[in-house]
Amino acid sequence: MDTKPAKSAIFRFKWFALVMLLLALAPFFLSDFRLNLFGKFLTFAIVALGIDLIWGYAGILSLGHGVYFGLGAYCMGAYLKLQAEDLPDFMSWSGLTELPRFWKPFYHAWFALPMTLLIPMLFALLVGFPTFRARIKGVYFSILTQALALIFVTLFIGQQPYTGGTNGITNLQSIFGFSLAEPATMRGLYAVTVLMLGIAYLLCHWLTHTQLGKVLVAIRDGENRLRFLGYNPALFKVLIFAISAGLAGLAGALFVPQVGIISPSMMGILPSVEMAIWVAVGGRGTLKGAVIGAVLVNAAKSYFSENFPELWLYFLGVLFISFVLLFPQGIMGFWRKGRFKWMTSILRWRETRFARSSSPNGLPRKYH
Amino acid sequence: MLKVKSRTFILSIFIIAVVVSVGSVWINAARSAEKEPIKVGILHSLSGTMSISEVAVKDGELLAIEEINARGGVLGRKIAPIIEDGASDWPTFAEKAKKLIMKDKVAVVFGCWTSASRKAVLPVFEKYDHLLFYPVQYEGLEASKNIIYTGATANQQIMPGVTWLLKNGHKKFYLLGSDYVFPRTCNLIVKAQLKAEGGTLVGEEYTPLGHTEYSTVISKIKAAKPDVVFNSLNGDSNVAFFKQLRSAGITAKDIPTMSVSIAEDEIRGIGAENMLDHLAVWNYFMNMETPENKKFVAAYKARYGKDRVTDDPIEANYFGVYLWAKAVEKAGTPDPLKVRAAVRGLKFKAPEGEVTVDPTNNHVWKIVQVGKVKPDGQFDIIWSSGKPVAPDPFPSLVSNKIVLEPGKIVDRKK
Numbered sequence: 038m039d040t041k042p043a044k045s046a047i048f049r050f051k052w053f054a055l056v057m058l059l060l061a062l063a064p065f066f067l068s069d070f071r072l073n074l075f076g077k078f079l080t081f082a083i084v085a086l087g088i089d090l091i092w093g094y095a096g097i098l099s100l101g102h103g104v105y106f107g108l109g110a111y112c113m114g115a116y117l118k119l120q121a122e123d124l125p126d127f128m129s130w131s132g133l134t135e136l137p138r139f140w141k142p143f144y145h146a147w148f149a150l151p152m153t154l155l156i157p158m159l160f161a162l163l164v165g166f167p168t169f170r171a172r173i174k175g176v177y178f179s180i181l182t183q184a185l186a187l188i189f190v191t192l193f194i195g196q197q198p199y200t201g202g203t204n205g206i207t208n209l210q211s212i213f214g215f216s217l218a219e220p221a222t223m224r225g226l227y228a229v230t231v232l233m234l235g236i237a238y239l240l241c242h243w244l245t246h247t248q249l250g251k252v253l254v255a256i257r258d259g260e261n262r263l264r265f266l267g268y269n270p271a272l273f274k275v276l277i278f279a280i281s282a283g284l285a286g287l288a289g290a291l292f293v294p295q296v297g298i299i300s301p302s303m304m305g306i307l308p309s310v311e312m313a314i315w316v317a318v319g320g321r322g323t324l325k326g327a328v329i330g331a332v333l334v335n336a337a338k339s340y341f342s343e344n345f346p347e348l349w350l351y352f353l354g355v356l357f358i359s360f361v362l363l364f365p366q367g368i369m370g371f372w373r374k375g376r377f378k379w380m381t382s383i384l385r386w387r388e389t390r391f392a393r394s395s396s397p398n399g400l401p402r403k404y405h
Numbered sequence: 406m407l408k409v410k411s412r413t414f415i416l417s418i419f420i421i422a423v424v425v426s427v428g429s430v431w432i433n434a435a436r437s438a439e440k441e442p443i444k445v446g447i448l449h450s451l452s453g454t455m456s457i458s459e460v461a462v463k464d465g466e467l468l469a470i471e472e473i474n475a476r477g478g479v480l481g482r483k484i485a486p487i488i489e490d491g492a493s494d495w496p497t498f499a500e501k502a503k504k505l506i507m508k509d510k511v512a513v514v515f516g517c518w519t520s521a522s523r524k525a526v527l528p529v530f531e532k533y534d535h536l537l538f539y540p541v542q543y544e545g546l547e548a549s550k551n552i553i554y555t556g557a558t559a560n561q562q563i564m565p566g567v568t569w570l571l572k573n574g575h576k577k578f579y580l581l582g583s584d585y586v587f588p589r590t591c592n593l594i595v596k597a598q599l600k601a602e603g604g605t606l607v608g609e610e611y612t613p614l615g616h617t618e619y620s621t622v623i624s625k626i627k628a629a630k631p632d633v634v635f636n637s638l639n640g641d642s643n644v645a646f647f648k649q650l651r652s653a654g655i656t657a658k659d660i661p662t663m664s665v666s667i668a669e670d671e672i673r674g675i676g677a678e679n680m681l682d683h684l685a686v687w688n689y690f691m692n693m694e695t696p697e698n699k700k701f702v703a704a705y706k707a708r709y710g711k712d713r714v715t716d717d718p719i720e721a722n723y724f725g726v727y728l729w730a731k732a733v734e735k736a737g738t739p740d741p742l743k744v745r746a747a748v749r750g751l752k753f754k755a756p757e758g759e760v761t762v763d764p765t766n767n768h769v770w771k772i773v774q775v776g777k778v779k780p781d782g783q784f785d786i787i788w789s790s791g792k793p794v795a796p797d798p799f800p801s802l803v804s805n806k807i808v809l810e811p812g813k814i815v816d817r818k819k
Contacts (some may be wrong), residue, residue, distance in 0.1 A: 070507035074500065130546050130590055191613060194584055203585035203614070204521040205495060208528045218532035298525045300495045343504065346490040350452050 052325075053238070060231045069220045073295060076227040078335045080291040083230075083237050085315045085331035086324060087284030092313065093321035094245055095277050096257030097174065101182030102285050102312050104189045105157035107304025109286025111193075112156055113293040114206035115140060116149030121210040131198035140199070146213070150290070157286030158279045165278040169271040174260075186306045193301040205300025212294045223295065230291050234328070237284055241324050244280070253277060318360050320367025329368055442478070442485035443739045445470070445729075446505035448516030448526070453493025454615060454640055458718070459518045461670050462540055463488065465719035466515045468708055469726035479733045487511060495525035502526040506533045512739035513538065513729055515722050519639075520544060520587050527552065536741040538729060540722035542665070542688075544590035545798040550812030553728070553748060554768045555721040555760075557688050559594050560797040565773045566663055566686035567598050569788055570633055575661070577607045579631035581622065581638060581646075584611040588637035590803075591665065595635060597802040607631045612638070617645035623653050626660065634662040643667055647679040657682035663775075668716030669782065677782035687717040688771040689757035690784045698756035714782070715756075724755035728762065749811075759793065766808040768796030 060079070064072055084106055091097045118125045124136055142148040168181060193200045201207070215222040244250055255263045256270050263270055293299050302308070311334075319330020337356060341349035364371040447466055449459035470484045478484055487509050489501040498517065505511045506529065514530075515538045517523045523539055530537050530551040542557035570578075578599060582588025592609065599606055607629040610622050619642075626634060638646055643664070650662075663684040669691045672680055691702060691714055701723065705715050715723075732748035733739050749764040761770040770793035776784025799806045799814070807817045 068508065070503055073503065077500075127586070130544075130586070132593070194613060195611075197584075197586065197589060202589075203495075203519075204524045207495075207499075207524050210528075296496050296499055297528050298496050298499050300521065300525070302494050303496060339500075342490050342492070342501075346488045347451050349490065 053235075057231070057235050060234075061228070064224050064227065069223060072227055073223050074339060075332075076223070076230045076295045077292060078332045079227075079230045079234050080288040080295065081312070081315065081335055082328040082331040083234055083288035083291070084285045084312050085319065085327035086234075086237050086241050087281035087288075088312055088316045089319075089321055089324060089327035090241055090244065090253075090284075091274075091277055091281045092316060093323065093327070094250065094253040094257065095274060097274060097278065098179045098313065099182045099278070099281070099309075100179045100306070100313060101184075101186040101309050102281070103304040103306070103309035104182075104186050105161060105282035105285035106289040106292070106308075106312075107189065107193075107299065107301070108157045108160060108289065109153040110289030110293045110299040110303065111200070111206065112143065112149055112153040112286070113290040114209070114299040115143040116146060117209040117212060117294060118206050119144045120212070121208065125201070125206070126208065127201040127204060127206075128198055131202075133198045137199055153286050153290035154283045157282040157289075161279040161282030162275060165275040166271075169274040169278070172271075183306050183309070186304060186309050190301045190305045193304070201300070203301060205298055205302075206293075207298040207300070209294065209297055217294060217297060226291070226295050230295070233287060233291060237287070238324060238328065241284075244277075245324070249273070249277075314357065316367075318357070318367055320364075320369030320371070323367075323369040323373075326367050326369030333368070442483040443480075443733070444485050444487055444509055444511045446502075446509065446511040446514035446516065447486050447488045448491055448498065448501055448505060448514055449518065450493040450522070451488075451490040455491075455493040455518055455522075457640070457674065458670065459491075461713075461716070462518065462718050462722055464709055464713075465705065465715070465723040466726050468705060469723045471708070472704065473726070473730050479730045480737070480739070482739075484730070491516070491522055495521050498522040499525045499529055502529040502537075506530075506535050512536075512733075512741060513744065515540070515725060515729075517541070518718065519585075521585065523552070524586075534742065536745050538722055538725040540725055541718045544587045544594075545800065546590065546804060546806075548766045548768070548798045548808045548811055548814060550745070550767065550810075552767060553725065553745075553762060554796070554798075555725040555728070556718060556769075557771055557773075558768055558796045558798045558800075559591065560800050561688060561771050561773055561794050562686055563591050563594055563665055564598060564800065565790060565794070566665065566775065567595055567604070567635070568602065569686070569775050570635075570663060571599075571602050571604050575632040576604050577630070577632040578604055579607055579626055579629055579634045580609040581626075581634055581636050582611050583614050583616075583637065583639045583642060585614060585639075587666075588639070591637050592635075594800060594803050601802065612642060614640060614642070616642050619646045619649045620653075622646075623650055623655070627653070627655070631660060634660060636662045636664040637666060638664075639666045641674075643671060644675050647675050647683075651679045657684075668718070669714040669784070670716045670719070672778060672782045673714060677778060677780055680778045681780060683778050684775060685778070685784065686773065686775050687784075688773060689717045689720045689755075690774060690776050690786055691715045692776075692783050692786060693757060695756060695758055697754050697758075701756040720756050724753055724757075724760060727755070728753050728760075761793065763796050765810055766796060766798055767811040768798055770795055 063075060067075060084102060088102055091099055168178060194203050209217060211217055252268060252273050256273060260270050315331040315334050316327050318334050320326030338353060341352040345352060447463055449463045450456045451460055467486060470486050473479060474483050487505060489505060491498040491501055505514055513536045517526060517539050518541050520543050527549055531549060535551055537552045538555055539552050540555050542562050545558045580592045580595060582592055596606060608625060661684055663686060665686060667685050668687060702715050706713055728748060728751055731753060732744045732751055736743040736747035748762050750762060752759055752761045758772050763770060772793050773790040774786050775788040776786050779785050805817045806814050808814050
């Protein structure tokens with residue numbers, strides 16, 4: 038995968054620095070609303086990085102990452118909600134008069150903030166360990182993760198007194214004493230998101246460029262061989278799955294204060310599949326692709342739905358289908374390998390169209 | 406060859422789509438430059454599970470806007486609706502509300518259906534101190550200064566419905582609802598009311614939104630032998646429930662149901678034959694005989710097609726738009742803060758009769774009626790409160806709070 042000589046690595050970090058600089062400058066040329074929206078896209082980019090780690094590198098397709106995103110987001114939501122009200126409103130209208138015991142520690146930032154990472158990671162360990170040890174993989178694993186997403190949504194909707202039900206957790210007022218209504222707070226949150234995205238990117242870059250990254254790719258391309266070499270793929274899979282879940286949790290925690298709501302609709306099957314689509318569009322197996330895909334797909338979604346509120350889903354559908362058909366390796370895959378081939382294929386198409394009569398058997402050359 | 410051809414074909418479709426989209430945005434931008442209209446936001450789910458109900462409400466709002474524009478607009482300015490799709494997804498509702506307020510700088514937003522979507526946008530409207538007209542009956546326990554609630558509170562729909570049932574000999578209740586905040590809170594109220602007014606509860610069941618398998622529930626209902634099933638299911642589930650109830654051989658004669666979320670538009674989907682003689686309680690029925698309603702129904706059908714029907718939530722924000730326009734005229738400006746003050750206490754002759762915005766709690770005084778489904782999918786109105794009922798978002802049965810003024814809610818004095 039990403040094993041080019043050192044020179045290109047430096048070149049790549051130049052790009053990284055440039056993009057980070059651009060992101061840091063965004064507040065100067067985006068309106069408050071657009072900046073807020075962009076911040077949300079960047080949190081999605083963090084999820085995409087995590088999915089890319091397990092899917093692009095280790096070849097494990099999780100269609101239930103909404104769960105980990107949601108767990109992180111709910112931890113953050115619980116903390117923010119307790120900053121706003123002593124007894125959350127949904128508890129009082131569900132008949133609770135006292136804060137449940139497991140909610141109490143979320144009053145403290147020192148507990149709630151680490152939990153946004155730890156709970157998704159622990160849960161991923163819990164899910165990953167038995168499934169990977171039992172060598173459940175491929176489509177069976179994907180179905181399992183989908184089922185989990187469904188279970189979580191049902192659980193969170195059903196436990197309205199403890200989770201806020203379908204409404205989720207909303208009506209959040211402030212974070213660390215800064216009002217969420219202030220544009221300055223939004224800019225601050227945006228800056229934190231950019232920083233976290235940068236850290237997440239470097240972490241993933243480092244992970245994929247160490248021995249671990251090679252093992253992951255080996256898991257994807259020939260798990261049995263790896264096993265015969267004496268590695269235990271299950272342990273690596275569990276580890277990378279937990280890291281990926283942690284990234285999703287981190288993204289969820291950054292999402293909540295910027296959007297102001299977390300509800301089960303963000304952790305269901307549909308958003309989980311969407312998360313995989315971001316990575317597919319960007320190009321799996323390339324970290325840049327994951328980030329680009331997440332931002333691009335969400336930007337397109339917002340653009341289309343703002344301008345064509347009644348037709349936007351069709352546009353999005355055309356976009357996805359054309360991506361799958363035209364760029365099966367995603368944008369980055371196209372950029373790396375396909376762009377020249379594609380150009381030549383267009384040229385060749387013209388060539389064959391005009392040269393058809395002159396080719397020996399009247400048929401065009403086979404297209405590769 | 407084929408592959409290359411299809412590839413360019415897809416590419417050209419894609420390019421056409423992009424060109425069309427950019428082009429129409431440009432045309433829209435050019436069009437809006439001619440005069441300065443008042444921008445208003447319309448925020449409903451145009452896709453996803455809720456679109457089946459919300460699209461019709463959007464149509465009602467647009468109809469009212471067109472009618473007002475046709476007679477010259479408000480303050481001599483036309484109303485320009487900006488439509489956004491909440492996509493049945495609550496965080497999207499919050500995003501789009503922010504967009505309408507911050508980017509488009511609309512004067513008001515008409516929108517939402519589910520309580521969840523309202524709860525999602527509420528902090529946005531409060532943060533930016535803006536104005537939302539919310540058209541659907543809901544569970545109450547809310548009175549934001551930034552929302553005008555044109556739908557019913559519990560005491561304008563659920564409670565009179567229960568009282569009517571008890572008075573007409575239906576004492577044993579079975580409660581069935583979708584699993585979310587409205588049915589749960591609604592049934593909390595019903596249970597308190599049964600205790601207070603002498604009914605009994607023989608069963609209570611919640612199913613997830615979108616649930617379609619009701620045979621277990623129906624067997625439980627059969628076993629419990631209720632006098633009435635009080636139904637607060639929402640959306641598609643109703644279609645499955647009523648079809649399966651009828652296949653199980655239970656008609657309204659055996660066990661009648663009273664629904665609080667099924668109106669004329671939903672009956673079209675369920676099929677009138679499946680709902681024959683079942684009951685519903687609302688503030689407005691399409692069958693109402695007021696002259697305003699006849700005009701409204703005729704205009705709606707003329708605009709959207711003969712087979713279309715009007716119903717309670719459609720009507721609620723149809724008159725919501727008119728109330729807003731009247732408040733703008735009164736305030737002399739579309740400024741949301743001034744309009745918000747002006748709309749309080751305002752009266753309007755709506756299709757359902759005269760409605761008044763309550764000055765203390767931002768809800769609307771509405772008439773209450775019970776209807777029985779006829780074979781043509783319309784309701785036979787069999788009971789009416791006669792005059793508008795005062796809204797009480799915090800019924801004393803389930804809440805010890807009281808509204809002093811919009812946004813100011815305190816504990817009731819003992």
